[in-house]
Amino acid sequence: MILDGIGMPQHRGSYIxxxxxxxxxxxxxxxxxxxxxxxxxxxxxxxxxxVKGLRAQ
Known part of the structure; x- marks a missing residue:
């Protein structure tokens, strides 16, 4: 969630x-x-x- 966020900016509703x-x-x-x-x-x-390892996934 911190690296990639949540939701889709082109849709209504929550977005991080x-x-x-x-x-x-x-x-x-x-x-x-x-x-x-x-x-x-x-x-x-x-x-x-x-975090570096998670970025590589």
Whole structure:
């Protein structure tokens, strides 16, 4: 969801843009950690290396 977003911009309804090309791996890992720590049951331990691997999929 963070890398690729959700929804289709040409359709009505919810849409969240992705950050695949806008942010480096370390920033995406930091945002992921913050969101899960703040709003989840427990913080994630996503690293920049994890994000790099997800980009390659």
């Amino acid at each position: 843009s992705g950050f695949r090309t806008a942010c480096p791996d370390a920033e995406i890992a930091g945002v992921t950690h913050y969101v899960t720590a703040r709003f989840g049951a427990k913080p994630s331990h996503v690293t920049a290396a994890d």
